Amino acid sequence: MSDVWELYYHGPKLVGPGRGEFVRLMFEELGMKYKEVNDNVYELFRDKLQGFPSLAPPMIKKGDFQLSQTGVICKYLGKKYGLYPDTEEDEWHAEQVLSTIMDYISEGRLAFHGKNFYESYYTQQEETKPYIKVFIEKRMPKFLDHFEKVLKANDRGNGFVIGKKLTYVDIALLHVLRATEAQFPDVWPAVENIPLLRAFKERISARPNLAAYFKSGRPRPFEGNSMM
Ligand SMILES: N[C@@H](CCC(=O)N[C@@H](CS)C(=O)NCC(=O)O)C(=O)O
Known part of the structure; x- marks a missing residue:
């Protein structure tokens, strides 16, 4: 054991x-x-x-x-x-944001599997293009804009997603932002009005343990065939 x-x-x-x-x-x-x-x-x-x-x-x-x-x-x-909010209200807001993060990656994955959710993206690359287009043009900006507002609502966006300390939601948000950047390298730099999200991604990535992990060669490369 x-x-x-x-x-x-x-x-x-x-x-x-x-x-x-x-x-x-x-x-x-x-x-x-x-x-x-x-x-x-x-x-x-x-x-x-x-x-x-x-x-x-x-x-x-x-x-x-x-x-x-x-x-x-x-x-x-x-x-x-200990990566957990301190108050009951923060606890529920953290849960709300986490659920929205999970919705975001599920929609992203769906867009890459528009013909058949259970088969590889590589079997439906042509058929799923319209779904990816809608995701890029409509859904991704809507989610990112929302996450920007969430950040802004706490400490004017200069700290964490919830409360005054790092919680599991910061980690989850970091991962979906990294996944978005990796999956959509041409789109990500052009997404408008998300300065707080961009700064958040850099700030949390620079935390010592995470920065060491990202530099270590251990993280798997993103696949480029869907958000997750
Ligand atoms: N809602 C679940 C989804 C889990 C999921 O889709 N896992 C994938 C790998 S990322 C898998 O292997 N799914 C197999 C299946 O659903 O049968 C979660 O977030 O953990």
């Missing part, structure tokens, strides 16, 4: 950072050791997983406790290890 957290996620040959990266960034910021379990994850989740059922990775496990759903994992680790 492992005495460190295990992160179950598809291996780097199958997928890029993906949803697993939300969890990795939590562990990295916290300076905690974790062990990745990457082998045969599809088969494992389909018919071999013991313990409390999980539909899909990422999943974390320590001892007999295992937990899936990316947002729930982030919230759990945040609460357990």
